[in-house]
Amino acid sequence: MRSRLFPITDDHIHFDPVNGRGIDAAKDFLHAGGTHIFLVSKPSWSLGITPASGTDYAQVFDETLRIAGLIRETGLVVFPVLGIHPAEISRLTERMPLADAAGVMKGGLECAAGYVRDGRAVALKSGRPHYEVSSEVLAASNDVLFHALGLAAGYRCALQIHAESGPCADIVDMARVAGMTVERVVKHYGSPETPLHPSLVARHEAVPVLARERRPFTMESDFMDENSRPGAVTGPKSVPRITKKLLESGVINEEDCWRIHGETIEKVYGVRITL
Template sequence: MIDETPVLDNHLHLDPDNHRGIDAVEDFARLGGTHLLVVNKPSWHLGVEADAGEDFRPVFERTIDIVEEASEVLEGRAWPVLGVHPGLISRLVDERGYSPDEAREIMHAGIDVAAEYVADGEALALKSGRPHYDVDDAVWEASNAVMRHAFEHGGDLGCAVQLHTEASEDLTEVAEWAEEAGMERQRVVKHYAAGRLEGPTPSVMSDKERLERAAERSEPFLMETDYVDDPDRPGAVLGPKTVPRRVRWLLEEGHDAAVRNAHVETPARVYGIDTEATLE
């Protein structure tokens, strides 16, 4: 821990079979990190070319396994976040010949399987979203339908949904879609967020400029690295030591309230987790 505070990285990936895996968790813990939300890697990065919902199950099971190992290393614990990366639609349509509607159904089915793990208490939240790059109208509409399907599960299960989307400081419409599906908008989390965001809860990339902006707003926010644990990109996106280092920096700058906001109050508000009670 750092000055008795929990330290949560809200979004990173671990690849125990092809890259650092638990070694990255140990780096995080050594610097003072205590809690992790581990998001499954895109299915095709783990060698899974999905044609049906059940094809995603090995990806989810492997993520749950590494989360259990990570929890043994951490002073707090880790939780899995499971779902379907929105970039899969381009792989299905552009590379594998599916229509946007067929791709949507495959991705819907993957979300359905992920939701089973949340319902059983084996995962904390769902992951969905839409492409952050230009796509045609049919792919965009199918992607929005997948995201809204995830919100339906979020509403039914009372769980959060982490989103991978285009860069934006206003996703109010998306938050409204979640509310229409029965979710509280605070449980919609925009991963890779800047320091300002209207609509969902921002999970702020942990560079100093973005964090300073988030700290000064005094609105709920989370911190993340989006570490991808990829042997071809060893430092991408930010390394596993980054969040503990930025927490130390925020405290040195006098942002004690922002640290508590990001690592205690917002995790409780969004996910219903207690990062203090789960410390050893």
């Protein structure tokens, strides 16, 4: 049942009524005790969209907002996060030169920033490939990421980063040059050693440790909601289930729950978490 004592927030999750379970999966999160989600836009290709310009990504963002509206009808609080998946650069360069691909991605981020400006989204998403690429592609990807950091700084919103495993410490200097507050740069699928804000997959072994140390972090499932990959990365119930397991075992208390799922979320994203 839904908790009435404290929030349970999934910091990075996808729901897809076309290619996945959609609202039924969202209801699983709700019935397991979840209260708030950050609904992250999916890559363009997963929605059958082939962008040729930055404005083409509006189709992705509008679909994300449509899904957010459906999920809100279940009683969940939904915060949309919009942006460009870093793997888009590999898809785009199959059809255009690298410089043009980077330009399209930057335009897509500017399009997403317009939704933040209008209050229809709360944060942006960017990053760089988490797989091996050429030095030229990596440089172009970092240029796109730097553009995203500048947009997030300008619109005073958080930025979720999808990147390689590890601390990604070099992004700290990039953020500072861009004028972006480092504490609002979220390392999606993060790890404790990152100097950015760590969003840990719920099953991460460091969750109890960071909770005891009262270190700022958030929890995510990174549920992809694709019928071809059921349960990837973890299921929609994982954040509420693991939070409640930690609470029942005495590893955390209700104050910790409010800090992880409420206060820290508010500081990073600039939103209000209420029940």
